[in-house]
Amino acid sequence: MNLLSRRSVLAIAAVVDVALHSRSAPVAAKALAARHKLPPRHLETLLQGLVHAKILKGVRGPRGGYELARERRRITVGEIVRTAMSLSTADPDDLGANSLLLERVIDPTVKKAGESFLANLDAITVENMCETAEQAHVLDDEKTSGDFAI
Template sequence: MILLSRRSLLAIAAVVDVALHARPTPVAAKLLAQRHNLPPRHLETVLQALVRQGILKGVRGPRGGYELARERRKITAGDVVRAAMTATGEDGLPPLPESKLVDDVVGPAVKEAGESFLGALDAYTIEDLCQQAEQKAVFGGPPPALDFAI
Protein backbone atom coordinates (compact mmCIF):
# COMPACT_ATOMS: atom_id res chain seq x y z
CA MET A 1 0.00 0.00 0.00
CA ILE A 2 1.39 3.38 -0.99
CA LEU A 3 0.34 6.24 1.29
CA LEU A 4 1.77 9.05 -0.83
CA SER A 5 -0.26 10.99 -3.31
CA ARG A 6 0.53 10.45 -6.96
CA ARG A 7 1.89 14.00 -7.09
CA SER A 8 4.32 13.29 -4.23
CA LEU A 9 5.57 10.09 -5.89
CA LEU A 10 6.04 12.01 -9.12
CA ALA A 11 7.94 14.76 -7.29
CA ILE A 12 10.41 12.28 -5.79
CA ALA A 13 10.86 10.59 -9.18
CA ALA A 14 11.40 13.97 -10.87
CA VAL A 15 14.06 15.05 -8.37
CA VAL A 16 15.92 11.74 -8.66
CA ASP A 17 15.69 11.97 -12.47
CA VAL A 18 17.08 15.51 -12.42
CA ALA A 19 19.85 14.42 -10.04
CA LEU A 20 20.84 11.65 -12.45
CA HIS A 21 20.55 13.58 -15.71
CA ALA A 22 21.30 17.27 -14.99
CA ARG A 23 24.96 17.11 -15.95
CA PRO A 24 26.36 18.71 -18.02
CA THR A 25 23.14 20.58 -18.93
CA PRO A 26 19.86 21.09 -17.03
CA VAL A 27 16.99 18.68 -17.63
CA ALA A 28 14.20 20.07 -19.79
CA ALA A 29 10.69 19.52 -18.40
CA LYS A 30 9.72 18.06 -21.77
CA LEU A 31 12.40 15.34 -21.54
CA LEU A 32 11.53 14.65 -17.93
CA ALA A 33 7.86 14.20 -18.83
CA GLN A 34 8.80 12.01 -21.79
CA ARG A 35 10.90 9.67 -19.61
CA HIS A 36 7.95 9.22 -17.25
CA ASN A 37 5.27 9.02 -19.96
CA LEU A 38 3.47 12.15 -18.80
CA PRO A 39 2.18 15.25 -20.55
CA PRO A 40 4.66 18.12 -19.88
CA ARG A 41 1.97 20.31 -18.30
CA HIS A 42 1.33 17.64 -15.68
CA LEU A 43 4.79 18.25 -14.16
CA GLU A 44 4.86 22.03 -14.22
CA THR A 45 3.12 22.73 -10.89
CA VAL A 46 5.24 20.13 -9.11
CA LEU A 47 8.48 21.43 -10.63
CA GLN A 48 7.61 25.02 -9.73
CA ALA A 49 6.84 24.01 -6.12
CA LEU A 50 10.22 22.25 -5.96
CA VAL A 51 11.89 25.44 -7.21
CA ARG A 52 10.03 27.60 -4.66
CA GLN A 53 11.13 25.27 -1.85
CA GLY A 54 14.79 25.43 -2.92
CA ILE A 55 15.07 21.80 -4.03
CA LEU A 56 15.38 22.48 -7.75
CA LYS A 57 16.75 25.46 -9.61
CA GLY A 58 15.13 26.60 -12.86
CA VAL A 59 17.50 27.59 -15.64
CA ARG A 60 16.06 29.79 -18.38
CA GLY A 61 16.98 29.89 -22.02
CA PRO A 62 17.17 27.55 -25.00
CA ARG A 63 19.28 25.05 -23.08
CA GLY A 64 17.35 25.63 -19.88
CA GLY A 65 15.57 23.24 -17.62
CA TYR A 66 15.98 22.09 -14.05
CA GLU A 67 18.92 21.13 -11.88
CA LEU A 68 19.35 20.50 -8.19
CA ALA A 69 19.55 23.62 -6.04
CA ARG A 70 21.72 21.87 -3.46
CA GLU A 71 23.72 18.67 -3.12
CA ARG A 72 21.70 15.49 -3.55
CA ARG A 73 22.98 14.11 -0.26
CA LYS A 74 21.39 17.13 1.47
CA ILE A 75 17.90 16.62 0.02
CA THR A 76 15.63 14.00 1.57
CA ALA A 77 12.56 12.31 0.15
CA GLY A 78 10.66 13.95 3.02
CA ASP A 79 11.79 17.41 1.82
CA VAL A 80 10.49 16.62 -1.66
CA VAL A 81 7.13 15.36 -0.39
CA ARG A 82 6.68 18.45 1.79
CA ALA A 83 7.35 20.62 -1.28
CA ALA A 84 4.89 18.62 -3.37
CA MET A 85 2.26 19.01 -0.66
CA THR A 86 2.61 22.80 -0.86
CA ALA A 87 1.85 22.61 -4.59
CA THR A 88 -1.54 21.06 -3.87
CA GLY A 89 -2.27 22.67 -0.54
CA GLU A 90 -2.41 19.22 1.11
CA ASP A 91 -0.39 20.31 4.12
CA GLY A 92 -2.58 23.14 5.41
CA LEU A 93 -6.13 21.80 5.15
CA PRO A 94 -8.22 21.34 8.28
CA PRO A 95 -9.49 17.80 8.90
CA LEU A 96 -12.84 16.99 7.35
CA PRO A 97 -15.50 16.55 8.52
CA GLU A 98 -15.33 19.08 11.31
CA SER A 99 -16.32 17.39 14.54
CA LYS A 100 -15.10 17.14 18.09
CA LEU A 101 -14.07 13.50 17.49
CA VAL A 102 -11.99 14.49 14.45
CA ASP A 103 -10.57 17.59 16.11
CA ASP A 104 -9.66 16.00 19.43
CA VAL A 105 -8.91 12.34 18.64
CA VAL A 106 -8.68 11.27 15.00
CA GLY A 107 -7.02 14.41 13.62
CA PRO A 108 -4.12 14.46 16.11
CA ALA A 109 -3.54 10.70 15.63
CA VAL A 110 -3.42 11.08 11.85
CA LYS A 111 -1.18 14.15 12.12
CA GLU A 112 1.25 12.27 14.37
CA ALA A 113 1.27 9.30 11.98
CA GLY A 114 1.87 11.64 9.03
CA GLU A 115 4.78 13.29 10.79
CA SER A 116 6.26 9.85 11.55
CA PHE A 117 5.81 8.88 7.90
CA LEU A 118 7.57 12.04 6.68
CA GLY A 119 10.27 11.45 9.29
CA ALA A 120 10.85 7.98 7.86
CA LEU A 121 11.13 9.51 4.36
CA ASP A 122 13.74 11.90 5.74
CA ALA A 123 15.99 8.86 6.20
CA TYR A 124 16.26 8.54 2.39
CA THR A 125 18.39 11.12 0.62
CA ILE A 126 18.24 11.77 -3.10
CA GLU A 127 21.80 10.40 -3.14
CA ASP A 128 20.51 7.08 -1.73
CA LEU A 129 17.75 6.89 -4.32
CA CYS A 130 20.14 7.80 -7.16
CA GLN A 131 22.50 5.00 -6.11
CA GLN A 132 19.60 2.52 -6.09
CA ALA A 133 18.46 3.73 -9.52
CA GLU A 134 21.96 3.30 -10.91
CA GLN A 135 22.35 -0.17 -9.37
CA LYS A 136 19.04 -1.27 -10.87
CA ALA A 137 19.81 0.44 -14.21
CA VAL A 138 16.35 2.03 -14.31
CA PHE A 139 17.35 4.20 -17.26
CA GLY A 140 19.01 1.39 -19.19
CA GLY A 141 22.57 1.31 -17.97
CA PRO A 142 25.33 3.36 -16.41
CA PRO A 143 25.31 7.08 -17.18
CA PRO A 144 27.67 8.15 -19.92
CA ALA A 145 31.11 9.24 -18.76
CA LEU A 146 31.51 12.99 -18.70
CA ASP A 147 34.33 14.51 -20.72
CA PHE A 148 35.56 17.78 -19.32
CA ALA A 149 38.19 18.38 -22.02
CA ILE A 150 37.74 21.65 -23.84
Template sequence: MILLSRRSLLSIAAVVDIALHARPLPVAAKILAERHNLPPRHLETVLQALVRHGILKGVRGPRGGYELARERRRVTAGDVVRAAMTVTGEDGLPPMPDSRLVDDVVGPAVKTASEAFLAQLDAITIDDLCRKAERNAALGGDDRTLDFAI
Protein backbone atom coordinates (compact mmCIF):
# COMPACT_ATOMS: atom_id res chain seq x y z
CA MET A 1 0.00 0.00 0.00
CA ILE A 2 1.40 3.38 -1.03
CA LEU A 3 0.53 6.23 1.30
CA LEU A 4 1.50 9.03 -1.06
CA SER A 5 -1.01 10.72 -3.31
CA ARG A 6 -0.66 10.23 -7.05
CA ARG A 7 0.35 13.90 -7.29
CA SER A 8 3.19 13.37 -4.78
CA LEU A 9 4.41 10.26 -6.62
CA LEU A 10 4.27 12.11 -9.91
CA SER A 11 6.15 15.06 -8.38
CA ILE A 12 9.00 12.85 -7.21
CA ALA A 13 9.13 11.10 -10.59
CA ALA A 14 9.14 14.47 -12.40
CA VAL A 15 12.01 15.82 -10.29
CA VAL A 16 14.05 12.63 -10.80
CA ASP A 17 13.31 12.73 -14.53
CA ILE A 18 14.41 16.36 -14.75
CA ALA A 19 17.55 15.61 -12.72
CA LEU A 20 18.43 12.85 -15.17
CA HIS A 21 17.58 14.64 -18.42
CA ALA A 22 18.14 18.39 -17.91
CA ARG A 23 21.63 18.48 -19.35
CA PRO A 24 22.52 20.27 -21.57
CA LEU A 25 19.01 21.70 -22.09
CA PRO A 26 16.13 22.10 -19.63
CA VAL A 27 13.33 19.53 -19.86
CA ALA A 28 10.17 20.85 -21.51
CA ALA A 29 6.92 20.08 -19.70
CA LYS A 30 5.59 18.60 -22.95
CA ILE A 31 8.46 16.08 -23.16
CA LEU A 32 8.11 15.25 -19.48
CA ALA A 33 4.38 14.66 -19.92
CA GLU A 34 5.01 12.41 -22.93
CA ARG A 35 7.52 10.29 -20.99
CA HIS A 36 4.96 9.73 -18.22
CA ASN A 37 1.88 9.48 -20.47
CA LEU A 38 0.18 12.53 -18.98
CA PRO A 39 -1.46 15.62 -20.46
CA PRO A 40 0.97 18.59 -20.09
CA ARG A 41 -1.68 20.64 -18.25
CA HIS A 42 -1.76 18.00 -15.52
CA LEU A 43 1.92 18.61 -14.78
CA GLU A 44 2.03 22.39 -14.91
CA THR A 45 0.52 23.05 -11.46
CA VAL A 46 2.91 20.59 -9.84
CA LEU A 47 5.93 21.97 -11.71
CA GLN A 48 5.04 25.54 -10.74
CA ALA A 49 4.74 24.51 -7.07
CA LEU A 50 8.18 22.90 -7.30
CA VAL A 51 9.55 26.16 -8.74
CA ARG A 52 7.93 28.21 -5.94
CA HIS A 53 9.57 25.93 -3.36
CA GLY A 54 13.03 26.31 -4.92
CA ILE A 55 13.29 22.71 -6.08
CA LEU A 56 13.05 23.42 -9.80
CA LYS A 57 13.99 26.43 -11.87
CA GLY A 58 11.86 27.42 -14.85
CA VAL A 59 13.73 28.49 -17.99
CA ARG A 60 11.74 30.59 -20.46
CA GLY A 61 12.07 30.68 -24.22
CA PRO A 62 11.81 28.32 -27.17
CA ARG A 63 14.37 25.95 -25.67
CA GLY A 64 13.05 26.44 -22.15
CA GLY A 65 11.72 24.01 -19.64
CA TYR A 66 12.69 22.95 -16.15
CA GLU A 67 15.94 22.09 -14.41
CA LEU A 68 16.93 21.53 -10.81
CA ALA A 69 17.39 24.69 -8.76
CA ARG A 70 19.79 22.93 -6.36
CA GLU A 71 22.18 20.01 -6.54
CA ARG A 72 20.27 16.74 -6.62
CA ARG A 73 21.98 15.57 -3.43
CA ARG A 74 20.49 18.62 -1.66
CA VAL A 75 16.87 17.84 -2.57
CA THR A 76 14.98 15.11 -0.74
CA ALA A 77 11.84 13.21 -1.59
CA GLY A 78 10.34 14.84 1.51
CA ASP A 79 11.02 18.32 0.07
CA VAL A 80 9.23 17.35 -3.13
CA VAL A 81 6.23 15.83 -1.32
CA ARG A 82 5.82 18.92 0.87
CA ALA A 83 5.80 21.10 -2.25
CA ALA A 84 3.29 18.81 -3.99
CA MET A 85 1.03 18.87 -0.94
CA THR A 86 0.61 22.63 -1.32
CA VAL A 87 -1.14 22.13 -4.66
CA THR A 88 -3.68 19.56 -3.57
CA GLY A 89 -5.77 21.91 -1.48
CA GLU A 90 -8.66 20.64 0.57
CA ASP A 91 -11.07 23.46 -0.29
CA GLY A 92 -13.73 21.10 -1.64
CA LEU A 93 -13.74 18.79 1.39
CA PRO A 94 -16.31 19.00 4.15
CA PRO A 95 -15.15 20.56 7.43
CA MET A 96 -13.34 18.43 9.99
CA PRO A 97 -15.66 16.93 12.59
CA ASP A 98 -15.94 18.75 15.89
CA SER A 99 -14.88 15.74 17.91
CA ARG A 100 -12.75 15.31 21.02
CA LEU A 101 -11.84 11.84 19.78
CA VAL A 102 -10.38 13.36 16.61
CA ASP A 103 -8.80 16.31 18.44
CA ASP A 104 -7.32 14.38 21.37
CA VAL A 105 -6.60 10.88 20.06
CA VAL A 106 -6.83 10.24 16.32
CA GLY A 107 -5.44 13.56 15.10
CA PRO A 108 -2.26 13.51 17.21
CA ALA A 109 -1.59 9.85 16.37
CA VAL A 110 -1.93 10.50 12.63
CA LYS A 111 0.20 13.65 12.91
CA THR A 112 2.99 11.65 14.60
CA ALA A 113 2.79 8.96 11.91
CA SER A 114 2.83 11.59 9.14
CA GLU A 115 5.90 13.25 10.61
CA ALA A 116 7.69 9.88 10.80
CA PHE A 117 6.74 9.13 7.19
CA LEU A 118 8.07 12.49 6.00
CA ALA A 119 11.25 11.99 8.05
CA GLN A 120 11.84 8.75 6.13
CA LEU A 121 11.31 10.58 2.83
CA ASP A 122 13.76 13.25 3.99
CA ALA A 123 16.40 10.51 4.19
CA ILE A 124 16.02 9.82 0.43
CA THR A 125 17.73 12.30 -1.87
CA ILE A 126 16.96 12.87 -5.52
CA ASP A 127 20.55 11.79 -6.13
CA ASP A 128 19.78 8.42 -4.48
CA LEU A 129 16.78 7.95 -6.77
CA CYS A 130 18.74 9.05 -9.86
CA ARG A 131 21.49 6.55 -9.13
CA LYS A 132 18.92 3.79 -8.69
CA ALA A 133 17.20 4.77 -11.95
CA GLU A 134 20.54 4.68 -13.75
CA ARG A 135 21.39 1.26 -12.29
CA ASN A 136 17.98 -0.12 -13.24
CA ALA A 137 17.96 1.59 -16.66
CA ALA A 138 14.62 3.16 -15.74
CA LEU A 139 15.34 6.47 -17.43
CA GLY A 140 12.43 6.47 -19.88
CA GLY A 141 12.39 8.17 -23.24
CA ASP A 142 15.41 9.53 -25.04
CA ASP A 143 18.53 9.75 -22.97
CA ARG A 144 19.74 13.33 -23.37
CA THR A 145 22.31 12.80 -20.62
CA LEU A 146 24.73 11.26 -23.13
CA ASP A 147 27.70 13.40 -24.06
CA PHE A 148 29.08 12.91 -27.55
CA ALA A 149 31.86 15.52 -27.33
CA ILE A 150 34.90 14.56 -29.39
Protein backbone atom coordinates (compact mmCIF):
# COMPACT_ATOMS: atom_id res chain seq x y z
CA MET A 1 0.00 0.00 0.00
CA ASN A 2 1.39 3.36 -1.03
CA LEU A 3 0.52 6.20 1.35
CA LEU A 4 1.80 8.91 -0.98
CA SER A 5 -0.20 10.67 -3.68
CA ARG A 6 0.70 10.05 -7.32
CA ARG A 7 2.00 13.64 -7.47
CA SER A 8 4.37 13.00 -4.53
CA VAL A 9 5.67 9.78 -6.06
CA LEU A 10 6.24 11.54 -9.40
CA ALA A 11 8.05 14.39 -7.63
CA ILE A 12 10.43 11.92 -5.95
CA ALA A 13 10.96 10.11 -9.25
CA ALA A 14 11.64 13.39 -11.08
CA VAL A 15 14.22 14.61 -8.55
CA VAL A 16 16.02 11.25 -8.39
CA ASP A 17 15.93 11.01 -12.20
CA VAL A 18 17.47 14.48 -12.50
CA ALA A 19 20.11 13.54 -9.92
CA LEU A 20 21.01 10.42 -11.90
CA HIS A 21 21.00 11.98 -15.37
CA SER A 22 22.18 15.59 -14.97
CA ARG A 23 25.87 14.97 -14.28
CA SER A 24 27.00 16.16 -17.73
CA ALA A 25 24.08 18.35 -18.81
CA PRO A 26 20.68 19.47 -17.52
CA VAL A 27 17.80 17.03 -17.99
CA ALA A 28 15.18 18.19 -20.48
CA ALA A 29 11.57 17.95 -19.31
CA LYS A 30 10.80 16.04 -22.52
CA ALA A 31 13.41 13.36 -21.74
CA LEU A 32 12.21 13.12 -18.16
CA ALA A 33 8.60 12.74 -19.27
CA ALA A 34 9.56 10.11 -21.86
CA ARG A 35 11.42 8.00 -19.29
CA HIS A 36 8.37 8.05 -17.03
CA LYS A 37 5.89 7.63 -19.91
CA LEU A 38 4.10 10.92 -19.23
CA PRO A 39 3.12 13.85 -21.43
CA PRO A 40 5.70 16.67 -20.88
CA ARG A 41 3.03 19.18 -19.86
CA HIS A 42 1.98 16.81 -17.07
CA LEU A 43 5.32 17.30 -15.31
CA GLU A 44 5.85 20.99 -15.97
CA THR A 45 3.84 22.34 -13.00
CA LEU A 46 5.52 19.85 -10.70
CA LEU A 47 9.00 20.70 -11.98
CA GLN A 48 8.35 24.43 -11.62
CA GLY A 49 7.16 23.87 -8.04
CA LEU A 50 10.39 21.99 -7.30
CA VAL A 51 12.37 24.90 -8.78
CA HIS A 52 10.42 27.37 -6.65
CA ALA A 53 11.23 25.24 -3.56
CA LYS A 54 14.94 25.36 -4.54
CA ILE A 55 15.14 21.59 -4.94
CA LEU A 56 15.70 21.81 -8.69
CA LYS A 57 17.26 24.56 -10.77
CA GLY A 58 15.89 25.43 -14.20
CA VAL A 59 18.44 26.04 -16.94
CA ARG A 60 17.20 28.03 -19.93
CA GLY A 61 18.29 27.75 -23.52
CA PRO A 62 18.49 25.15 -26.27
CA ARG A 63 20.45 22.75 -24.05
CA GLY A 64 18.43 23.69 -20.98
CA GLY A 65 16.48 21.59 -18.58
CA TYR A 66 16.69 20.80 -14.90
CA GLU A 67 19.47 20.02 -12.47
CA LEU A 68 19.65 19.76 -8.71
CA ALA A 69 19.75 23.08 -6.89
CA ARG A 70 21.75 21.52 -4.04
CA GLU A 71 23.89 18.48 -3.36
CA ARG A 72 22.06 15.15 -3.44
CA ARG A 73 22.83 14.53 0.22
CA ARG A 74 21.18 17.83 1.19
CA ILE A 75 17.76 17.08 -0.33
CA THR A 76 15.42 14.78 1.58
CA VAL A 77 12.50 12.78 0.28
CA GLY A 78 10.34 14.41 2.98
CA GLU A 79 11.14 17.85 1.57
CA ILE A 80 10.18 16.70 -1.94
CA VAL A 81 6.89 15.23 -0.67
CA ARG A 82 6.01 18.40 1.27
CA THR A 83 6.64 20.45 -1.87
CA ALA A 84 4.46 18.15 -3.99
CA MET A 85 1.70 18.27 -1.36
CA SER A 86 1.81 22.07 -1.34
CA LEU A 87 1.19 22.07 -5.11
CA SER A 88 -2.06 20.17 -4.76
CA THR A 89 -5.10 22.11 -5.90
CA ALA A 90 -7.40 20.45 -3.37
CA ASP A 91 -7.74 22.18 -0.01
CA PRO A 92 -7.77 19.47 2.69
CA ASP A 93 -9.49 21.86 5.13
CA ASP A 94 -12.36 22.42 2.69
CA LEU A 95 -14.26 19.24 3.53
CA GLY A 96 -17.39 20.88 4.91
CA ALA A 97 -18.75 20.30 8.40
CA ASN A 98 -16.67 18.49 11.02
CA SER A 99 -17.94 16.26 13.77
CA LEU A 100 -16.49 16.28 17.27
CA LEU A 101 -15.08 12.81 16.61
CA LEU A 102 -13.24 14.06 13.52
CA GLU A 103 -12.10 17.27 15.17
CA ARG A 104 -10.92 15.87 18.50
CA VAL A 105 -9.88 12.29 17.75
CA ILE A 106 -9.47 11.33 14.09
CA ASP A 107 -7.79 14.49 12.71
CA PRO A 108 -5.17 14.82 15.50
CA THR A 109 -4.34 11.11 15.33
CA VAL A 110 -3.98 11.07 11.55
CA LYS A 111 -1.96 14.32 11.64
CA LYS A 112 0.43 12.84 14.23
CA ALA A 113 0.87 9.69 12.12
CA GLY A 114 1.47 11.81 9.01
CA GLU A 115 4.13 13.85 10.80
CA SER A 116 5.85 10.63 11.87
CA PHE A 117 5.70 9.33 8.28
CA LEU A 118 7.22 12.56 6.92
CA ALA A 119 9.92 12.46 9.62
CA ASN A 120 10.88 9.00 8.35
CA LEU A 121 11.03 10.38 4.79
CA ASP A 122 13.26 13.20 6.07
CA ALA A 123 15.82 10.54 6.99
CA ILE A 124 16.09 9.48 3.33
CA THR A 125 18.15 11.66 1.00
CA VAL A 126 18.28 11.84 -2.77
CA GLU A 127 21.82 10.48 -2.38
CA ASN A 128 20.39 7.35 -0.70
CA MET A 129 17.87 6.92 -3.52
CA CYS A 130 20.57 7.35 -6.18
CA GLU A 131 22.78 4.76 -4.48
CA THR A 132 19.88 2.31 -4.45
CA ALA A 133 19.17 3.02 -8.14
CA GLU A 134 22.83 2.45 -9.01
CA GLN A 135 22.90 -0.83 -7.04
CA ALA A 136 19.77 -1.91 -8.90
CA HIS A 137 21.49 -1.05 -12.23
CA VAL A 138 18.63 1.22 -13.26
CA LEU A 139 20.80 3.25 -15.62
CA ASP A 140 22.23 0.11 -17.23
CA ASP A 141 18.72 -1.26 -17.80
CA GLU A 142 17.64 2.06 -19.40
CA LYS A 143 20.47 1.82 -21.91
CA THR A 144 19.51 -1.69 -22.99
CA SER A 145 15.73 -1.22 -22.99
CA GLY A 146 15.64 -0.16 -26.63
CA ASP A 147 13.26 2.77 -26.10
CA PHE A 148 14.99 5.14 -28.48
CA ALA A 149 14.69 6.36 -32.01
CA ILE A 150 17.37 7.09 -34.58
